[in-house]
Amino acid sequence: MSGESPAPGAKSNFTSDPEVEATPCAYTDYREGETIDDLPATGEDATGVEADVWDALYGIEDPEMPISIVDLGLIYGVTVADGVATVDMTLTYSGCPARDMLTDEVETRVGAVDGVADVDLRLVWSPGWTVEMVTERGKDDLREFGLSI
Amino acid sequence: MSPTLDDPADLDERERTALETLLKRLGDDEFVLAERYTEWQVRAPSLESDLALANNAQDELGHARLWYDVLADLGFEERDLVYERDPEDFRHSTLVERPFAEGDWADAVLRSYCYDVAEDLRLGALEDSSHPKVADRVGKIRSEEEYHREHAQNWLDRLADGEEGHERLQDALDRLFPHALTLFEPCAPPRGASASGDEPRAVDVEADIVDLGLRDTTLEELGEEWLSIVVPYLESLDLTVPASGRSDADTDEFEFEVTREMLPEARGRDGSHTDAWFDLYDEFTHTYRDLGRSDTTKIMDTPE
Numbered sequence: 001m002s003g004e005s006p007a008p009g010a011k012s013n014f015t016s017d018p019e020v021e022a023t024p025c026a027y028t029d030y031r032e033g034e035t036i037d038d039l040p041a042t043g044e045d046a047t048g049v050e051a052d053v054w055d056a057l058y059g060i061e062d063p064e065m066p067i068s069i070v071d072l073g074l075i076y077g078v079t080v081a082d083g084v085a086t087v088d089m090t091l092t093y094s095g096c097p098a099r100d101m102l103t104d105e106v107e108t109r110v111g112a113v114d115g116v117a118d119v120d121l122r123l124v125w126s127p128g129w130t131v132e133m134v135t136e137r138g139k140d141d142l143r144e145f146g147l148s149i
Numbered sequence: 150m151s152p153t154l155d156d157p158a159d160l161d162e163r164e165r166t167a168l169e170t171l172l173k174r175l176g177d178d179e180f181v182l183a184e185r186y187t188e189w190q191v192r193a194p195s196l197e198s199d200l201a202l203a204n205n206a207q208d209e210l211g212h213a214r215l216w217y218d219v220l221a222d223l224g225f226e227e228r229d230l231v232y233e234r235d236p237e238d239f240r241h242s243t244l245v246e247r248p249f250a251e252g253d254w255a256d257a258v259l260r261s262y263c264y265d266v267a268e269d270l271r272l273g274a275l276e277d278s279s280h281p282k283v284a285d286r287v288g289k290i291r292s293e294e295e296y297h298r299e300h301a302q303n304w305l306d307r308l309a310d311g312e313e314g315h316e317r318l319q320d321a322l323d324r325l326f327p328h329a330l331t332l333f334e335p336c337a338p339p340r341g342a343s344a345s346g347d348e349p350r351a352v353d354v355e356a357d358i359v360d361l362g363l364r365d366t367t368l369e370e371l372g373e374e375w376l377s378i379v380v381p382y383l384e385s386l387d388l389t390v391p392a393s394g395r396s397d398a399d400t401d402e403f404e405f406e407v408t409r410e411m412l413p414e415a416r417g418r419d420g421s422h423t424d425a426w427f428d429l430y431d432e433f434t435h436t437y438r439d440l441g442r443s444d445t446t447k448i449m450d451t452p453e
Contacts, residue, residue: 094289095211125215128289 040073040133049080049115053087056109063098067141069106073133076124083117085110090129099123154280154361157222166338166349167357168280169223170240171364174336174418175271176216177241180231181426182264183209184433185245186257194254201300202257208293215286222282227445232437236422236430240336243417244328246426255308255317256325262301263329266378268294270371271364279362302382309386319388326391327413333372333405334418351419372405 043054057075058068069075069089076088087110091099107119131149134142142149154164186206193199217230244264249256272291278284308314335355338348349357358364380390381401392411396402415421437445 093208093211094215094293095207095209097207099214123218124285125289126285126287128292 039076039127040070040135041075041077042070042135043075043078046078049085049113050078052113053078053080053085053110053116056113057087057106060102060105060109063101065142065147066145067134067138069102071135071138071141073129073135073138074102080116083115084120085113085116085118086120086122088122088124090124092129094125154363155282163349163357164361165223167354167361167363169220170336170338170354171283171358172216172220172223173238173240173339174242176213176220176230177239178245178264178268178332179209179216180213181239181241181429182245183207183213184429185247185249188249189254189257192252193257198254198304205261205297205300208297212290212293215290219280219282219286228443232434232442232445236427237420238339239417239422239426239430240339240420241417242328242331242334243413243415243423243426244325244332246417246422246429247325247328248425248429253317253321254304255314256321258301258304258308259318259321260325261297262305263325263379264332265294265298265301267329267332267371267375269298270366270374274364274366274371277362277365283363305386309388315387318386322383322388323391326393327411330372330407330412331416331418333368333375333407334412334416335368337419369405372407373403376403376405377401 043051043057046054054070057078058070060069061067062069062072065072072092074089074091076090077086078088079086087106089103089106091102096102103121103123107121110116110119110121134149139149154160154168157165160168183206186202186209189199189202190206191199193202217225217227220230244260247260269291272287272294275283276287278287305318308318335351337351338354355368359367376393376395380393380395380403383390394404394406396404413423415423417426
């Protein structure tokens with residue numbers, strides 16, 4: 001032991017060379033997105049079969065976090081006409097490895113709703129998803145899971 | 150204002166060829182670059198850069214998929230676009246197919262920088278595309294690409310600061326710059342198995358892409374903008390940029406006048422590729438062929 005260890009509570013001194021300025025990590029800029037009118041879509045005012053479709057969507061969770069894909073803000077719109085449910089949906093990022101898994105699940109669950117004969121799932125990318133699209137309930141779920149949002 | 154080309158069923162032959170050609174150059178660049186990036190996973194100089202490159206590769210694959218999705222409207226499935234496609238039908242720039250010399254991190258960083266600047270410019274030129282599905286994707290892709298450029302530039306600054314790093318960067322620049330210029334070469338329309346032999350010329354299809362409003366900037370304009378960003382920056386790192394078409398020695402204005410001598414023999418965009426591409430193609434289609442697949446996403450039967 002060198003006997004020179006700092007006293008407990010002393011400030012840590014990892015930057016031993018005072019000439020070298022510490023460089024902050026370049027990737028701490030977690031930009032917040034803009035708030036987009038009408039998004040997230042939550043199906044609050046939906047009635048009839050459309051309301052049932054929203055219920056089915058609420059039952060689908062993100063594969064990595066205990067949050068419904070509706071509360072995560074992935075659903076941009078739902079309409080049902082002549083037995084065809086059209087669902088506009090996005091993903092948090094383009095390289096999402098769970099894309100097929102999620103779209104398959106949406107098609108299966110929505111297809112099982114009474115009054116839906118066919119599902120037209122449209123993946124849309126604009127406006128791009130941001131954290132601002134998470135609903136208040138979604139934020140609570142994420143906080144409970146241990147994420148700060 | 151160009152009419153909106155939103156229903157693939159309504160496209161005439163000229164519109165269809167223009168859209169297909171544009172999408173193939175976009176998607177193929179991203180896909181092949183991702184294939185090369187993944188070679189660095191677990192071989193980059195730090196765990197942080199292992200993760201960064203792996204993540205960038207994942208982004209590029211995501212972007213390739215977004216462009217290939219639009220091609221699906223024209224009847225192309227994933228297997229037609231990747232695993233069962235004639236390697237000579239790929240339209241990516243030769244910049245993204247070149248192999249990395251073992252351990253040449255400077256090559257990966259410089260290549261990424263050259264590509265990411267070009268990509269940002271071309272995405273900007275697609276923002277108001279007359280094809281809504283093209284325009285719809287731009288914002289998402291751009292927001293993810295910003296990080297790639299930041300990452301490359303960050304490393305360029307550090308590498309250029311050391312003697313060996315600087316030398317390696319200069320070598321990579323001499324080697325890669327002609328290939329980077331092919332990013333702005335016009336694409337020959339895909340020939341494929343159904344080629345009749347009287348397909349339109351690359352320059353005509355490229356003119357159609359702009360006339361139809363699919364992209365609002367010409368390749369020359371994009372090339373000029375690219376040079377005016379890339380050349381001064383690389384020079385600020387004391388690198389010597391090969392012949393680049395600067396108007397005169399004192400300005401940072403450029404004319405994109407690429408001559409045959411400035412370009413590599415194979416240009417990618419016209420379907421000619423370097424040998425490295427055919428090796429890479431064999432590698433990434435190997436498993437598909439080995440398993441006797443005929444579809445990419447169908448779940449296989451559980452073996453007895």
